[in-house]
Amino acid sequence: MRAERRSMGRRRMLGVTLAAGLAISTAAACGGDDTDTGPEGGGALKGQTVTVAAIWTGTNEGAKFKKVLDAFGKRTGAKVIYTPTGDNVAAFLGSKVNGGAPPDVAFLPQQGVLVEFAKKGWIKPLPAEAQSELQKNFAKVWQDLGSHDGKTYGIYYKTGSKSTIWYRKQAFTDAGIAQPPTTWADFVKTAQTLSDSGATPIAIGAADGWVLTDWFENVYLSVAGPDKYDQLSKHEIKYTDPTVKEALRRLAEIWGKQNYLAGGPKGALQTEFPGSVPQVFGASPKAAMLPGADFVASEITSATKSKVGTDADFFPFPAAGATAPVVGAGDAAVMMKDTPGARELLKFIATTEAARIWAEQGGYISPNKSLDLAAYPDExxxxxxxxxxxxxxxxxxxxxxxxxxxxxxxxGAGEWKILQDFLADPSDVDGTAAKLEQAAADAFK
Incomplete structure (x- = not known):
């Protein structure tokens, strides 16, 4: 199974310890990694047990997810046993399947894993009632992401946006920048204005190659549009396509300026993503902006003395083409065993109530379009x-x-390494596109 790099990068950045046990229970643990969550009450599932596995743990995400499971237990009377998976969710669940003991419900952090599990028959199609809630509350794109071969398997309960650029408000004020940029051309101008004011514009934790793929994906989606993005993601068009080269040229407008990056390209390539956050928001800042996902807000709060909304803010990733991009990821709930408890939990996860419980606690974004935005705790x-x-x-x-x-x-390989090399020397767009195509062709065989 492939490494779950999005999850690993996020959890490492947030300083979450993935322990064998999860100390969030209101009852005694039932052995091993399992944790009871919520007492049994009255309801249709009284006397039944529902087993759940997901990556969330600790006092941040784990404790918040516990409240969701508590609400389900109180609503149905079910006893819920929650097992944290560790970073490599696919490997953990694969071992459970091979051992004949998969959980009733699992949350998968990659769409590719959902498809792989569906092909292997490890997950079951959504029951009708859960699918009805899904269709009512989620846009078609989320329904499609949870589907394979004409069948719907997953409900995306938690998502995140990778189309945010965080900035230090004082740096903008000092440079005389009244409004954040909305277009790529304005973004480049903003970087130059910051540089002219004596501030280094951008920090990049490029030692983590996924940081650079996020840059590329945002620029590419805006330049090429959703249909081309879908084609490239499946390697139905080549990385030598003109749209890929155009995206690389746009990136070079920023990456090619030594004085735009904290530490220059060499320094950026030696900085892991967690280290890039204090470069912008720490006590001795070295840059003014940090492209990064929405979860950067938690790191700003926990790792620096800056306050989100007061010292730090974000603006959407600027439009390099006709529209601004929105790229992200998500965790999908799937049914690994067809039990009454699994059916009820999947239906509950698709509801607005389930989304609201975590949204009110913060550190969470739901793709549920029926959720009132007032549920989120801050602007x-x-x-x-x-x-x-x-x-x-x-x-x-x-x-x-x-x-x-x-x-x-x-x-150190594939797209990660090629984009790192491009950051170091963004002068050869055609050569970089050719290297991406060769690597993609080898991988998609």
């Missing part, structure tokens, strides 16, 4: 959630998560 999260919902069917899943690991998810 920053409401703006990010609105961008995801407003994107509708133009939202696109992280392309590198859709690709074979050899191309889109391997350290």
């Amino acid at each position: 920053v999260q409401r703006r990010i959630a609105k961008a995801v919902i407003d994107a509708g069917d133009d939202f696109r899943f992280d392309m590198s998560d859709l690709a074979p690991a050899a191309f889109g998810g391997t350290k």
Whole structure:
């Protein structure tokens, strides 16, 4: 199974410890990694047990997810046993299947894993009632992402936007920048204005290659549009396509300026993503802007003294083409065993109530279009959630998560390494496109 690089990068950045046990229970653990969550009450599932596996753990995500499962237990009377999977969700669940003990419900953090599990028969199609809630509350793009070969398997419960650029408000004020940029041309001008004011414009944690794939995906989606994005993600068009070269040329407008990057390209390539956050928001900032996903807000709060909304803010990734991109990822609930408890939990996960419980706690974005934005605890999260919902069917899943690991998810190889080389020397657009195509062709065989 491929490494779950999105999850690993996020959890490492947030400083979450993936322990063998999860100390969030209101009852005693039932052995091993399993944790009871919520007491049994009255309801249709009284006396029944539902087993759940997901990546979320700790006092941040794990404790918040516990409240969702608690609500389900109180609503149905079910006893819920939750098992944290660790970073490599696919490998963990594969071992459970091979051992004859898969959970009733699992949450998968990659669309490619959902498809793989569907092909192997490890997950069951959604029951009718869950599918009805899904169709009522989710845009078609989310229904499609949870489907394979004409059947719907997953409900995307939690999502994230990778189309946000975080900035230090004081740096913009000092440079006389009144409004954040909305177009790529304005973004380049903003970078130059910051540089002219004596500030380094951008920090990039390029030692983590996935950071650069996020840049490319945002620019490419905006330049080429959703249909081309879909074709490229499946390697139905080549990486030597003119749209790919145009995206690379746009990136070179930023990456090609030594003084635009904290530490220059060499310094950026030696900085992992967690280290790039204090470069912008730490006590001794070295840059003014940080392109990164919505979860950067949590790191700003926990790792620096800056306050989101006061010292730090974000603007949507600027439009390099006709429209601004919205690229992200998500965690899909799937049914691994067809039990009454699994059916009820999947139906519950698709409801607005289930989304609201976590949304009110913060650190969460739901693709559920029926959720009132007022459920989010602050204006920053409401703006990010609105961008995801407003994107509708133009939202696109992280392309590198859709690709074979050899191309889109391997350290020191494939797209990660080629884009790192391009950051170091963005002068050869044609040569870089050719290298991407060769790597993709090898991986998609």
